[in-house]
Amino acid sequence: MALVMGGTGEKRGSAVLDGSAAARAAARLSRSGIPCRLGARPDPAGGYAARYTVRVRELTAEWIKHDQIGGGSTRHEPEHDSGRYADGLHRRLEKAAVRSLYTLGAEEGEVVIAARPGRRYVVEELRFQGSPGRAVMSAKADPAGRGSRLSPGGAEAGAGASAGAGPGAGNLLLGMDPEFILMRDNGEVVHASAFMERGGLAGSDAVRFRGEVIYPLAELRPDPKPQPKELLRELQRAMREAYALITDRTLSWRAGALPYTDFPLGGHIHFSGVPLTLSLLQVLDNYLALPLALLEDPQGRVRRPRYGFLGDFRRQSYGGFEYRTLPSFLISPFVTKLSLAIAYLAAKYSDLMPARPLNAERYHRAYYEGDKAALRECVPGWHRDLSALPEYPRFACEIEKALSYIESGRTWDESRDIRPLWNIPSMP
Structure with a gap:
């Protein structure tokens, strides 16, 4: 120094x-x-x-x-x-x-x-x-992305300006470390450290609670891959490792944003081979964090703003960064696939994703207050932009399913055990 x-x-x-x-x-x-x-x-x-x-x-x-x-x-x-x-x-x-x-x-x-x-x-x-x-930020930002947006310096930029890495991210690697928590039927939490070491493919993760560092959370750390489908296979391998380590089959696995009040959960996505810019973070906020806020259990909004705040990132020693705003998308295979698909598209085509509704006070406030009715106003522009991307057909199934769920007001349920959804046996 x-x-x-x-x-x-x-x-x-x-x-x-x-x-x-x-x-x-x-x-x-x-x-x-x-x-x-x-x-x-x-x-x-x-x-x-x-x-x-x-x-x-x-x-x-x-x-x-x-x-x-x-x-x-x-x-x-x-x-x-x-x-x-x-x-x-x-x-x-x-x-x-x-x-x-x-x-x-x-x-x-x-x-x-x-x-x-x-x-x-x-x-x-x-x-x-x-x-x-x-x-x-403007209080009149266009939720559909047709109007102006902010450049990295804060000034307005036209729709043709570069907004991020673009299609040249040929060395892109995606990784993740989503969390889940172990609970008994009576709502009691069992610390993951009772079964898992701190490191490894499936391990325990620390939180500071009442002045003490404890390890209540389980975390999956699959090997990074260039494609979402490959990374999903690695995630399933990490889940099998977790299943082998967590020998008490009576414990349910809970994910999402806040299945237990004292321990908010995160779903961090790692990027390498793509430069970290303000605009890429804005793309991830507006095209990924926003729809997940619409799909999450209403109780999940209590996690914000201490956790899940917009633009949360951490640089990593491997030269990339992790995007930390999301809740634990392990809540279902569908939400995981959706999250990885949009993360991939954002890294590859951020220059073609211009909408910044969260620049506007109305939608910024709605994100932090959990006002889903206001956030739903942003969805037509979100879907239009994604559907115009070169690789959209590969991920159309997940994105259009999300569109249907959002339009119908359907949300995930954080009180359920995620094991059956991932085809993990729940009893001996």
């Missing part, structure tokens, strides 16, 4: 987001689970809080400046070899700043963050190049 005293090398000419634009941004950030005080009066209790300015570009923090009380500052930069910050605090600040800008449709700017006790933080100021008001 490089340390540079003072403010040399910082970008000049940035404008602070204020006024009505700051109020709109604050509402959007708060809804997304990001603590903020944009445009608010100074917090007397925060007078001695440590403050950091995080410069973000292309979904990474170029530098983090620690402003010293009484003047002066220390600037931190990522490690040269890894491109990562060595200090845990700096990694959390980077994540908070990137998430804040992404929520507003921008991938470049400066975020002033005050650190709070207990690994907490609050966003106090946002700065952008040019007109800062343009960085806040």
